Amino acid sequence: MPDxxxxxxPLSPATAxPLSPATLAVVAGRPPRGLDSELNTPVSLSATxxxxxxxxxxxxxxxxxxxxxxxxxxxxxxxxxxxxxxxxASGMAAVSAAVHLVxxxxxxxxxxxAYNGTHxxxxxxxxxxxxxxxxxxxxxxxxxxxxxxxxxGPTLLWLESPTNPLLEVADIAALAALGHExxxxxxxxxxxxxxxxxxxxxxxxDVVVHSVTKFLSGHSDVVLGAVVARDxxxxxxxxxxxxxxxxxxxxxxxFLALRGIRTLxxxxxxxxxxxxxxxxxxxxxxxxxxxxxxxxxxxxGHALAASQMSGFGALVAIEVVGGAAGADAVVDAVALWVPAxxxxxVESLIxxxxxxxxxxxxxxxxxxxxxVGVEDVEDLWRDLSQALDAALAHRGTV
Numbered sequence: 001m002p003d004x005x006x007x008x009x010p011l012s013p014a015t016a017x018p019l020s021p022a023t024l025a026v027v028a029g030r031p032p033r034g035l036d037s038e039l040n041t042p043v044s045l046s047a048t049x050x051x052x053x054x055x056x057x058x059x060x061x062x063x064x065x066x067x068x069x070x071x072x073x074x075x076x077x078x079x080x081x082x083x084x085x086x087x088x089a090s091g092m093a094a095v096s097a098a099v100h101l102v103x104x105x106x107x108x109x110x111x112x113x114a115y116n117g118t119h120x121x122x123x124x125x126x127x128x129x130x131x132x133x134x135x136x137x138x139x140x141x142x143x144x145x146x147x148x149x150x151x152x153g154p155t156l157l158w159l160e161s162p163t164n165p166l167l168e169v170a171d172i173a174a175l176a177a178l179g180h181e182x183x184x185x186x187x188x189x190x191x192x193x194x195x196x197x198x199x200x201x202x203x204x205x206d207v208v209v210h211s212v213t214k215f216l217s218g219h220s221d222v223v224l225g226a227v228v229a230r231d232x233x234x235x236x237x238x239x240x241x242x243x244x245x246x247x248x249x250x251x252x253x254x255f256l257a258l259r260g261i262r263t264l265x266x267x268x269x270x271x272x273x274x275x276x277x278x279x280x281x282x283x284x285x286x287x288x289x290x291x292x293x294x295x296x297x298x299x300x301g302h303a304l305a306a307s308q309m310s311g312f313g314a315l316v317a318i319e320v321v322g323g324a325a326g327a328d329a330v331v332d333a334v335a336l337w338v339p340a341x342x343x344x345x346v347e348s349l350i351x352x353x354x355x356x357x358x359x360x361x362x363x364x365x366x367x368x369x370x371x372v373g374v375e376d377v378e379d380l381w382r383d384l385s386q387a388l389d390a391a392l393a394h395r396g397t398v
Contacts, residue, residue: 021080021196022265029076029258041072043255064243069251073258074226077216080195080261081208081228086238087254091191091211092117093247094225097238098187098209099125099156106154107132109147113166115189116358118158138163138170139300141178148182155184159205161308162192162301165317165353165369166362167292169301172308176204185234191215191344196268197311201230214344215314217260218267222253267346267374271314274380275372279316281381287326287388289366292317315343316370320388322395324365327352329394331368333387336379343371348380 019027031041044067051059060066070087078085088094095118102108108122112135126133136147138159148155157179161170172188179186187207188200194215200208210216212224229235242248279293294305295312305312320326330350331339337350349371353359372380 024079025076025196025261025264028079029072029074031072041069041255041258043251044068045251064246064248067249067251067254069254069258070249073212073249073254073261076258076261077195077210077212077226078228080199081190082195082199082201083208083228083230084235085226085228086235086242087212087249087257088225088227088242089247089249090223091209091213091225092121093242093245094209094211094227095189096121096245097241097247098207098227099131099158100241101185101187101207101234101237102131102156103154104130105132106156107134107151108156108158109134109136109144109151109184110158111136111138111160111163111168111170112362113163113168113360114158114160115164116353116356116360118160118189119360120358122158138175139168141171141174144175145178148178148184151182151184155179155182157184157186158189159186159200160189160192161198161200162294162305162313162315164189164192165315165367167192167294167299167301167313167315167317169294169305169308171304172198172200172203172205176200176206180204192313192315193309194264194268196265197272197309197313201228203308206231207234212257213342215268216264216344217257218264218345219256219260220342220345220347222256222260224249224253224257268311268314270374271372272311274374274377275314275316275370276312277377278370278372278381278384281385282316282318285385285388287321287330287391288318289321290319314372316372318368318370319364319366320368320391322366322391324352324354326391326395327366327368328355329391330384330387333390334383336375336383337370337387343369345371346374348373348375350384 047063049060074085122133125131176186186205188205189209191211208228210226276295282288282291293316294301354365
C-alpha cells in the first residue's frame with residue numbers, strides 16, 4: 001500500500017481479538033477515523049498524481065500504477081482472505097495474471113471441469129507453445145500426485161473448490177501439500193465459496209483468485225477481478241503484470257464492488273440457505289435426474305465441504321430429463337429466474353452451461369447451473385417447479 005494511502009481496521013474493543021469475517025466485510029478498507037472524516041473512501045478519478053521527492057512521501061505516480069479507491073477494495077479483500085490483494089479489470093484478467101506466474105515452458109495442472117474461461121486461456125497459451133496443460137481430476141489425490149510426479153520444471157497447480165459448474169469439492173490442504181512437495185505453486189479460484197466460507201491461504205495455497213464480478217460485488221453491475229497472496233515476490237510479479245498488461249480496474253467499479261462487499265454476509269446467508277432448501281426439494285422432482293450441492297448428505301463432496309468450509313454456497317447444479325432439449329425447455333419456461341450467464345448477484349440466474357462452445361466436455365449437456373439469489377425461496381421454487389414440469393411435458397411431445 002502506498003505510504004500516502006492508509007486504511008485501518010479496528011480490533012474488537014471488548015477482547016482485542018481479530019474480527020469475524022462478517023464484521024470485516026463491513027469495516028475493512030474504510031479511511032482512518034477522525035472528526036468529520038469520510039466514512040467511505042471516495043471515488044478517485046484522477047489519471048495522474050502530484051509527485052516529487054520534495055513532498056517527503058511516496059508518490060502514487062500515475063493512474064495505471066495505483067489509485068486510492070483501488071487500495072480500499074484491496075484492503076478489504078486482502079483482510080478477508082488473510083493476505084494482500086490486487087484488483088484487476090476482470091476475473092479473467094486476474095486468472096491471466098495468476099497463470100502467468102508460470103514461466104515459459106512451465107506446466108499448469110487444471111481441473112477437468114474448471115471454469116471454461118480458465119480452460120480457454122490455458123489452452124490458448126498451450127497452443128502458442130508457452131505452457132503445457134495437464135487436465136486432472138482434483139477430487140482424486142492419487143491422480144494429482146501422479147501428474148505432479150510426471151511433470152518436470154515449473155508447475156502451477158490450479159484448483160477450484162467448489163468447481164464451476166460441477167460443484168466438485170477439492171481437498172485444498174492436501175492438494176496444497178502435494179503441490180509444494182513437488183515444487184508447484186498452488187492457486188485457488190475462490191469465487192464460488194468467497195472468503196466468508198473458505199480461506200485457501202490458511203489451507204496452504206499460495207495464490208487466491210476471485211471474479212469480483214460475482215458474489216463480492218453482488219449486484220451484476222461490475223466487472224472486476226482480484227488476486228490475493230502473501231509472498232512479496234509473488235505480489236510484485238502480479239503487480240508488474242497488471243501494470244504492463246494494462247489490466248487495471250476502474251475507480252468507479254472498485255467503489256461499487258467495495259459497497260457490495262458490505263452486504264456480502266447478509267446476501268450469502270440468504271442465498272445459500274435458499275440454495276440448500278431448493279437442492280433438497282429438487283431431489284424429489286421427477287424431471288430432475290441429479291442434484292449437485294455440497295449440502296446434500298449424498299453429495300460426493302459433502303463431508304469434505306463440511307470440514308473445509310463454513311457453509312455450502314449458493315450455487316446448485318441439476319441435470320434434467322430430455323437431454324439438452326429438456327434443459328433448454330426449463331430455461332425457456334422460467335419467469336422469475338433469469339436466463340443469463342454469470343452468478344453471485346441478488347437475482348437468481350439459470351443457465352445450460354454446454355450452450356457455450358468452450359465449456360469442458362465433462363459437463364453434461366443437460367446440466368443447468370442455478371445461481372440462487374435473495375428472492376423469497378417459495379417464489380423461486382414455484383417458478384422452478386413449473387418450469388421443470390414443462391420439461392416433462394416437452395419430453396412427452398418429442
